[in-house]
Amino acid sequence: GEDVEQSLFLSVREGDSSVINCTYTDSSSTYLYWYKQEPGAGLQLLTYIFSNMDMKQDQRLTVLLNKKDKHLSLRIADTQTGDSAIYFCAVVDLNRDDKIIFGKGTRLHILP
Amino acid sequence: DAGVTQSPTHLIKTRGQQVTLRCSPKSGHDTVSWYQQALGQGPQFIFQYYEEEERQRGNFPDRFSGHQFPNYSSELNVNALLLGDSALYLCASSLAAGVNEKLFFGSGTQLSVL
Numbered sequence: 001g002e003d004v005e006q007s008l009f010l011s012v013r014e015g016d017s018s019v020i021n022c023t024y025t026d027s028s029s030t031y032l033y034w035y036k037q038e039p040g041a042g043l044q045l046l047t048y049i050f051s052n053m054d055m056k057q058d059q060r061l062t063v064l065l066n067k068k069d070k071h072l073s074l075r076i077a078d079t080q081t082g083d084s085a086i087y088f089c090a091v092v093d094l095n096r097d098d099k100i101i102f103g104k105g106t107r108l109h110i111l112p
Numbered sequence: 113d114a115g116v117t118q119s120p121t122h123l124i125k126t127r128g129q130q131v132t133l134r135c136s137p138k139s140g141h142d143t144v145s146w147y148q149q150a151l152g153q154g155p156q157f158i159f160q161y162y163e164e165e166e167r168q169r170g171n172f173p174d175r176f177s178g179h180q181f182p183n184y185s186s187e188l189n190v191n192a193l194l195l196g197d198s199a200l201y202l203c204a205s206s207l208a209a210g211v212n213e214k215l216f217f218g219s220g221t222q223l224s225v226l
Contacts, residue, residue, distance in 0.1 A: 004154075033214075035217075040219070041219050041220075042116070042202055042204075042217035042218050042219045042220050043155070043202065043204075043215075043217040044217070045214055045215065045216070048214065088154055088155075090154075099157050099160075099168055099170065100145075100157065100215060101157070102147075102154035102155045102156075103154050104152070104153055104154045105153075105154050
């Protein structure tokens, strides 16, 4: 089945850019998502990209998709203290079973 | 517009007991999915309900069962609780007719099994 991998931790200085990476195994994944989870809260959908796109930009967020390498990244420009959270990569294949598979999450820590 | 609401927020049970968790989907949504999130892990898909029927199921034993009501709200039941069932249980709602299945999550129920 699908496997989604992320690095567990990332530390970034306030004001710098954060880049969170994700790799997945199933090349037929159709939608790829980034979710944010703050302490004690559920998951908040940040952005998503369809598999026929290479890039999507939404304000401070930029998603890059490399289908050949099955690599997805989320770039957060001008990282702020409010960006401190766990970021989950998730993928789904709408042509198969519609189940959304999540990675284990990357904890983003902001340094002053 | 109320988002996804879950109750209770916290629950403590002992091994062997049974538990029922509740979820009300976001207004306008007709599909409810349940996820288990163990500490330090990503959410694991339990099952999904649409039109009051279980549409999809993940790799969870039959001790995990659910129900969807005509108003689209849902319950997750877990029987014969094990210590390993301790986790955050997340409910997510979506619109089945949507091309892009965007999930909206509740804040979860934190279940502790002692």
